Amino acid sequence: MIRTYSLNEANRALPLVRAIATEWLERRAERRALGKRRQELEAAQTPEGLRGELAELDARIWAHDDAIRSCQHELEALGLSVLRTNPLTIHFPGTSPRGAVVFCWEEGEGSVCYGHPPGQEEHHRRPLRVAKGA
Numbered sequence: 001m002i003r004t005y006s007l008n009e010a011n012r013a014l015p016l017v018r019a020i021a022t023e024w025l026e027r028r029a030e031r032r033a034l035g036k037r038r039q040e041l042e043a044a045q046t047p048e049g050l051r052g053e054l055a056e057l058d059a060r061i062w063a064h065d066d067a068i069r070s071c072q073h074e075l076e077a078l079g080l081s082v083l084r085t086n087p088l089t090i091h092f093p094g095t096s097p098r099g100a101v102v103f104c105w106e107e108g109e110g111s112v113c114y115g116h117p118p119g120q121e122e123h124h125r126r127p128l129r130v131a132k133g134a
Helices: 007-044 050-077
Strands: 081-085 088-096 099-106 114-116
Touching: 007 050, 007 088, 007 099, 050 081
Parallel strands: none
Antiparallel strands: 081 088, 088 099, 099 114
């Protein structure tokens, strides 16, 4: 059974989602820095210790890739999906008074305040219309 969220439930889950996303973003930044360092070493072509340092970098890059995969699995275990990784955009399958909806959260946002109908994942996100007092 697919888990669906109301807007309130999506926002209550957001602290956990943000914690996972924070790890993802930190790992992504470190992974990029390591990848850049690896490219610099390969371009320098200095033989002394190069193989050892490249092997160490490869191991660290692999560890970050593995941790990012774990973050994605944690989000998927909550019934969420990752639309894109840059910017990190997470979808919550949801329901609203109007029917099925996909709530969207993007890194840096304070709450879940965008969405779209199911099946329109590649279209622009739209601000949610929330009834007063909701």
